[in-house]
Amino acid sequence: MERVVDPLAQKRSLPAGNAGTIAFIVMVAALVMAPFFTYPLFIMQAMCFALFALAFNLLIGYVGLLSFGHALYFGWASYVAAYAAKAWGFPPEAAILAGTATGAALGIVAGSLAIRRQGIYFSMITLALAQMMYFVALRAKFTGGEDGIQGVPRGHLFGLFDLNNQMTMYVLVLVIFLGGFLFINRIIHSPFGEVLKAIRENETRAISLGYKTDRYKLMAFVLSATLAGLAGATKALVVQIASLTDVYWPMSGEVVLMSLVGGLGTIFGPIVGSFIILAMQYKLSSLGEWVLVIQGVIFVTCVLVFRRGIVGELANKLRIRGL
Amino acid sequence: MFTIFGVPSAVLFGQLLIGLINGSFYALLSLGLAVIFGMLNIINFAHGAQYMMGAFAAYLLLQITGLGYWPALIVVPIIVGIVGVIIERVFLQWLYKLDHLYGLLLTFGLALIIEGVARNYFGSAGLPYSLPDSLVGGQNLGFMFLPNYRAWVIGVSLVICFGTWFAIERTRLGAYLRAATENPTLVRAFGINVPRMITLTYGFGVALAAFAGVMAAPIYNVSPQMGSELIIVVFAVVVIGGMGSILGAILTGFGLGIVEGLTKVFFPEASNTVIFVIMAIVLLVRPAGLFGRRA
Numbered sequence: 182m183e184r185v186v187d188p189l190a191q192k193r194s195l196p197a198g199n200a201g202t203i204a205f206i207v208m209v210a211a212l213v214m215a216p217f218f219t220y221p222l223f224i225m226q227a228m229c230f231a232l233f234a235l236a237f238n239l240l241i242g243y244v245g246l247l248s249f250g251h252a253l254y255f256g257w258a259s260y261v262a263a264y265a266a267k268a269w270g271f272p273p274e275a276a277i278l279a280g281t282a283t284g285a286a287l288g289i290v291a292g293s294l295a296i297r298r299q300g301i302y303f304s305m306i307t308l309a310l311a312q313m314m315y316f317v318a319l320r321a322k323f324t325g326g327e328d329g330i331q332g333v334p335r336g337h338l339f340g341l342f343d344l345n346n347q348m349t350m351y352v353l354v355l356v357i358f359l360g361g362f363l364f365i366n367r368i369i370h371s372p373f374g375e376v377l378k379a380i381r382e383n384e385t386r387a388i389s390l391g392y393k394t395d396r397y398k399l400m401a402f403v404l405s406a407t408l409a410g411l412a413g414a415t416k417a418l419v420v421q422i423a424s425l426t427d428v429y430w431p432m433s434g435e436v437v438l439m440s441l442v443g444g445l446g447t448i449f450g451p452i453v454g455s456f457i458i459l460a461m462q463y464k465l466s467s468l469g470e471w472v473l474v475i476q477g478v479i480f481v482t483c484v485l486v487f488r489r490g491i492v493g494e495l496a497n498k499l500r501i502r503g504l
Numbered sequence: 505m506f507t508i509f510g511v512p513s514a515v516l517f518g519q520l521l522i523g524l525i526n527g528s529f530y531a532l533l534s535l536g537l538a539v540i541f542g543m544l545n546i547i548n549f550a551h552g553a554q555y556m557m558g559a560f561a562a563y564l565l566l567q568i569t570g571l572g573y574w575p576a577l578i579v580v581p582i583i584v585g586i587v588g589v590i591i592e593r594v595f596l597q598w599l600y601k602l603d604h605l606y607g608l609l610l611t612f613g614l615a616l617i618i619e620g621v622a623r624n625y626f627g628s629a630g631l632p633y634s635l636p637d638s639l640v641g642g643q644n645l646g647f648m649f650l651p652n653y654r655a656w657v658i659g660v661s662l663v664i665c666f667g668t669w670f671a672i673e674r675t676r677l678g679a680y681l682r683a684a685t686e687n688p689t690l691v692r693a694f695g696i697n698v699p700r701m702i703t704l705t706y707g708f709g710v711a712l713a714a715f716a717g718v719m720a721a722p723i724y725n726v727s728p729q730m731g732s733e734l735i736i737v738v739f740a741v742v743v744i745g746g747m748g749s750i751l752g753a754i755l756t757g758f759g760l761g762i763v764e765g766l767t768k769v770f771f772p773e774a775s776n777t778v779i780f781v782i783m784a785i786v787l788l789v790r791p792a793g794l795f796g797r798r799a
Contacts, residue, residue: 247605294784297791301547301604302743306787309740313780320773430736434612441609473620480613484606485598 242446250311256428284410292402329424444490527761546607552735558717588710630725752795
């Protein structure tokens with residue numbers, strides 16, 4: 182197995198360190214203040230995408246597996262959550278759980294197929310499987326085809342909190358996002374995470390040390406798909422729509438872009454990247470198809486001159502570890 | 505007219521023909537991918553976009569200069585191939601020492617740029633490109649009607665595919681190419697300009713995609729997204745066949761086209777997904793792919 186990204190993360194694996202703690206506190210403070218200064222809906226969406234990108238980054242950054250089909254878990258979880266909330270009348274917590282479970286189940290199936298091949302083939306397999314399930318979503322009755330599932334009710338959380346109140350919803354999304362972030366951080370710095378990094382660096386050696394690397398890879402894959410599912414399910418309640426956009430291949434490309442811009446294999450990079458890409462889409466929505474071109478240019482630029490991403494380059498320049 | 509498994513023969517053979525046509529494009533594109541991957545170690549995600557460029561170049565050539573299908577078949581691959589050479593020199597040559605994944609990401613970015621530009625100028629709707637006059641009409645074979653153009657596409661694809669196979673496996677140039685794939689340093693020591701060979705290989709692969717695009721223009725509409733949908737299927741084809749063997753790529757391409765055509769007859773709901781399902785099955789029983797060496 183080849184080496185992937187970011188020499189930074191390899192140097193040490195300290196539990197977030199001082200810089201990491203400070204960055205975390207700043208991030209939480211910013212997210213708590215944000216809804217008073219800007220559109221809460223935008224920040225909520227951005228947090229969903231940030232969690233999605235964090236989940237994706239768990240695979241590429243720490244196991245060295247580039248999944249090009251993460252829209253599959255995100256999009257299908259969002260369909261299932263939306264359908265459960267709308268057609269079955271599930272309360273929001275159960276709808277999100279159903280969506281997350283969908284992500285996990287799809288992750289088990291797709292993951293056990295994809296880890297049978299390595300490197301570039303892995304990426305092509307994940308992309309192809311995602312495309313297959315896109316066609317299924319296009320055909321299936323419950324997804325509403327081109328219309329998607331619209332008007333998804335947010336409902337009352339635990340029967341108590343009315344999520345139609347934007348601020349209550351905001352708190353829920355913030356809690357889910359931070360929970361996901363801390364969970365991923367915990368994975369990365371656990372013994373399990375160390376084995377993942379060992380696989381990224383040298384799979385053959387990890388095997389010779391007695392690790393069943395396929396099991397570790399599958400486990401990481403399923404965790405990533407589950408968290409992507411959580412992000413997708415939450416997003417369905419936030420924007421109250423589940424649509425084909427979320428399962429289509431450009432969405433898989435977008436999450437790659439978000440992580441790449443922020444910094445593959447960094448802890449905060451995917452968050453920074455998703456806020457930037459999403460803000461860009463809002464600001465530039467009047468440009469129509471040029472957004473596609475701009476995204477392409479960012480891809481090319483990042484790969485050629487900016488491989489560590491914003492957070493990676495910054496941390497490298499300031500010699501900070503644990504970002 | 506007779507029936508096979510309750511399906512009228514004309515329908516069956518009609519779908520088989522469509523399957524063969526699709527298979528021709530799968531074969532041409534996966535062949536190009538395999539050639540490029542062999543030499544550059546890069547999965548060319550922009551392959552679909554370059555195929556689309558071929559179709560658009562043919563369309564523009566007709567609109568602007570009035571040059572029709574036949575000149576386009578020669579001129580377009582050369583033009584788009586030159587674009588490929590430029591892409592290799594400007595972007596790709598910096599990536600050879602890096603992980604494969606960066607090549608995929610960069611060419612994905614290029615694909616977005618090409619598709620985005622095309623959508624801006626031509627919209628998402630398809631543009632028509634008419635058949636060359638000399639290939640209008642068809643033959644009645646008794647059991648089915650065979651349009652001339654489709655017969656031509658299948659025939660030419662076969663010739664190009666096997667020509668490429670012959671050139672790579674049976675000629676001196678091909679031997680250099682294969683040697684450089686195995687050990688570029690040693691081949692350079694023999695005084696062969698490997699970097700130039702790499703550049704030209706990429707140009708050739710891109711020209712092949714553009715050639716397929718010109719051939720596709722009269723069959724499918726010329727549209728900006730014609731490439732991106734196709735390339736994902738071709739990826740599945742490549743996973744099934746494995747990129748180790750040129751002949752394998754060709755056979756898998758045509759074979760899967762036929763399977764897809766048959767699925768359209770017997771189980772139309774699955775026709776979009778059947779290739780992906782086959783890919784999943786192949787991964788289960790033969791993880792290295794039908795013709796692949798264990799990576």
